[in-house]
Amino acid sequence: MVLSQIDAGKALSSAAAKGKMSEVQRILEECRVHPDTLNEFGRTALQVMMMGNSKIASLLLEHGADPNVQDRQGIAPVHDAARAGFLDTLQVLVEYGASVNIPDQNGTLPIHIAIREGHRDLVEFLAPRSNLKHANTSGHTAVDVARASCVPDMIDLVFAHLHS
Template identity: 80%
Template sequence: MMVLSQMDAGKSLTAAAARGNAGEVQRILEECRVHPDALNEFGRSALQVMMMGNPKIARLLLEKGADPNMQDKHGIAPAHDAARTGFLDTLQVLVEYGASVNIPDHSGALPIHIAIREVHRDVVEFLAPRSDLKHLNVSGQTAIDVARASRVPDLIDLLFAHIHS
């Protein structure tokens, strides 16, 4: 049984999560009894730095009680990162374990604002019924305003369908 200091534990856990090494994440969580929200030297948790395309790592961390809504100094939560990178499967796992899709980052953006800007249609489709579509970012834009500004007509239609449903 290896006991790591919290800092070493956080470093090892976040490094394994960032590399996308699920086996190592599981080993550190179980053998070293590390809290899933242990921070690395940059003050970030494993869920915040994990390889976004690996829903298995998200699930491992969340099953052990990682906070899905932990925000960094820019107000960015894991759901914002999943929306930005377009990994719907990871976003679905986050939401399943209680991630809110209505927490704004410091620019007032919800995950849906970011997914629209990056034109991740499947993510926008998943987020639309779950998001506060009236929410304004700091520029005073709703999700539809962002879609208009991005000139993506089918996303505008998709969002309108959810507003009027």
């Protein structure tokens, strides 16, 4: 089956977004579609995949997907995983070379998002790997975001890693 680039990207992205593992695998292996093929919206399967499905993330990354792909707003899959609170997916992305210090267009790092969303387990994973002194375009560091959050003990969690 020969697919146009757009159709191939659309099919792969659709299967990934719906969490259809066997379909993603079939498209990658039988149709030999590169995992970074863009869909009709200019996004890759890794960018639109069901974030809670770390197996699909692994499959796409094993086949050569770029773990640091960013959209027009600079949002990478690590930002999406941090926002949604999926530690297993975040761990897979990092294992395959995703940078946790990749800022979006607002200078926001994944740790800023995880703090804001109150995902303590993600903050614990990200803190030792993140540049905690990085400020977003508003001038806020991870400590500032933690101070502004209403999550109990979040500031202590960030401080523990800031001075370690």
